[in-house]
Amino acid sequence: MGVEPSTETQATKELTSLQDTLESDQIAFVDTVATEIETVLEAASELHRYEYVIGEVTNYGISSNDHVHFDLVHEGCQLHCVVLHFRREDIPTELEDGVQVAVTGELSFYTVDNYCSIMVEDAVTVGEGTYQQTYEANKQLLADDGLLDDATKQPLPDYPSCVGLVTSAASDARDDAVTSIHRRHPGVAIIVQDTTVQGESAGPSMMQAIGTLDTDARVDVIVLTRGGGSDTHLRVFNDTALCRVVHNTQTPIAVGVGHEADRTLAEDVADQRVMTPTEVGQIVPRYETLTEQLTQQHEQLTTASTQLANDRVIALQQRLTQSYEQHVMSELDALTTTLTNTYETLASRKRYEHEQLDRQHDHLAAAYRQVVTNKLTGQHQRLEQAYERHLTRVLTDRATTLNHAYSSLKRQRHRDREQLMQQHNRLDVAYTQTVSDRVNNASQRLDHAYEVLEQQKRHEREQAQTTHAHHRQQIALAALLLLVILLVGYIILT
Secondary structure (H helix, E strand, C coil): CCCCHHHHHHHHHHHHHHHHHHHCCCCCCCHHHHHHHHHHHHHCCHHEEEEEEEEEEEEEEEEECCCEEEEEEEECEEEEEEEEEHHHHHHHCCCCCEEEEEEEEEEEEEEECCCEEEEEEEEEEEEEHHHHHHHHHHHHHHHCCCCCCCHHHHCCCCCCEEEEEEECCCCCCHHHHHHHHHHHHCCCEEEEECCCCCCHEEEEEEEHHHHHHHHCCCCCCCEEEECCCCCCHHHHHHHHHHHHHHHHHCCCCCEEEECCCCCCHHHHHEEEECCCCCHHHHHHHCHHHHHHHHHHHHHHHHHHHHHHHHHHHHHHHHHHHHHHHHHHHHHHHHHHHHHHHHHHHHHHHHHHHHHHHHHHHHHHHHHHHHHHHHHHHCCCCCHHHHHHHHHHHHHHHHHHHHHHHHHHHHHHHHHHHHHHHHHHHHHHHHHHHHHHHHHHHHHHHHHHHHHHHHHHHHHHHHHHHHHHHHHHHHHHHHHHHHHHHHHHHHHHHH
């Protein structure tokens, strides 16, 4: 694709203007220099005289357009390599990180990003890479010292309240880890210990940050993490010194480096591995789960305490009932014995007292009969005398009262007789007057009724006469009609 004339003309004018400003003719834009570099690389026969380029594979990956990308590393230098998708099946070697390979192909310069690449046509495995050998040696050393033994790992706390985070404070990994933790449990505190995670100072910086958090009494668990990167950038996490610091922490520690496919020795040594910074939150429980568990445990505790209280109450009631029954029975036995003894004593005493009372009763009865006889005789005489005196006074008073009552009664009867005679005379007069009035009224009603009856009889006779005359007329008409009919029949017959 070429440059449009108008754009080229404008660039030329701009370049001319800049030459005047900089007072130099030897200036060029980046694209010009990149194009010249591409031309020089393609034309440099010295660079094309090597049939193979040897190095250790790192940062192996497959792009979205199915091209394979990796870096060849040797003695701190690296060169990018690309295997186009249509050549992948032609290369018999299985490419992966840590393998030392010899590749052949064309050297190419990518002007957009300004880097050189080898467009690989073939690759041959020539052994393990130098760093891979170092990695295996470090892993074996850690295993020999027991740092990879699961028995040496500490369990992470189930309910941490504070998490110490070792990472770059300005990195995406820090944001992802904090978000992941607070998404699961917003109440967990986080202390971020800033550190360098790549470069020469990364190892000492991370070890110092881990030591700082390990001595912080607030921290319940430590998390060492960083985001993805090239294999060379992640190699610091395979350093044995860092691994020993991770192993020796008194505080439980989890390590999560790079992507899920990345695996470092620090993760193997740690008490727990987390795949990526976004999965750091797995070290804390979900707040909703804790709430549900707390609710369930509260219900279970309430049920258990209620059941325990009921069982203890029932047991105490049974013990109290048994103790009460035993106490009552013992008290009843003692009282029964006491009452029996008391009853026998009282019975003996009562029999003796009864015998004494019987003798005294006999004496008293004889004396009482004599006294009563004497008193009754005297009282009888006095009563007869008093009765005679009282009877005489009563009879005299009643005779006087009866005489007065008889005189009053005679006078009252005389007055009543006179009143009765007067009432009898008045009743006779009233009865005579009432009978006379009723007879007159009855006579008048009879006369009126007779007149009405006579009028009804006259009216009935008139109606009878009228009805009789009407009947005679009907008979006459019927006879006349019969004669007419007979006459008509006769005429017809004749």
